[in-house]
Amino acid sequence: MSDEDDFDLNDLDDKELVEQIQDDLYDGLDSEVTEGTEILLARGWDANDVLGEALVGGMKIVGIDFRDGILFVPEVLKCAGAMKGGMKILRPILAESAEDTSLGKFVIGTVKGDIHDIGKNLVGMMCEGAGFEVIDLGINNPVENYLEAVDTHEPVIVGMSALLTTTMPYMGVVVEEMEKRGMRKDVHIMCGGA
Incomplete structure (x- = not known):
């Protein structure tokens, strides 16, 4: 400059x-x-x-x-x-x-096999600004990380992010496992990526 x-x-x-x-x-x-x-x-x-x-x-x-x-x-x-x-x-x-005005907890992470986090971080910041308590799991998360976070934090929303088309199907693995364990009925799922 x-x-x-x-x-x-x-x-x-x-x-x-x-x-x-x-x-x-x-x-x-x-x-x-x-x-x-x-x-x-x-x-x-x-x-x-x-x-x-x-x-x-x-x-x-x-x-x-x-x-x-x-x-x-x-x-x-x-x-x-x-x-x-x-x-x-x-x-x-x-x-x-x-x-004073929390909308609840929002768990977000990038799925297993994916290390890209720009979108995830932006969504987390915006949700935090909107009034959610954001629990950021980071990158490369296996299904167990999401299940543990749901058990521990009892979020209203679970967000999954994937940039790579090869890792996007893993979001379905997480949702299926949550359904098998009866967790899905109490949690909204948000999926995003490129």
């Missing part, structure tokens, strides 16, 4: 700042996204509004450009990393406000 491009985010009005955060997120600029998030909160913005308008709004633009072949996985990873900068600031605030 040249000196000509350098400006103070505090000088922007709210609309301009949201657009700048989205631009910075698109460019993968972690510290700028963090700073913009802090400024909006200091101006009295609700954490859910910052999440929805600035961060998720920016990731929607990223998603469209990824779909259209303008961005590729490395760029999307950089954008997701920048979003994490803003989420570090928002997460404690969202968790605090969710204690």
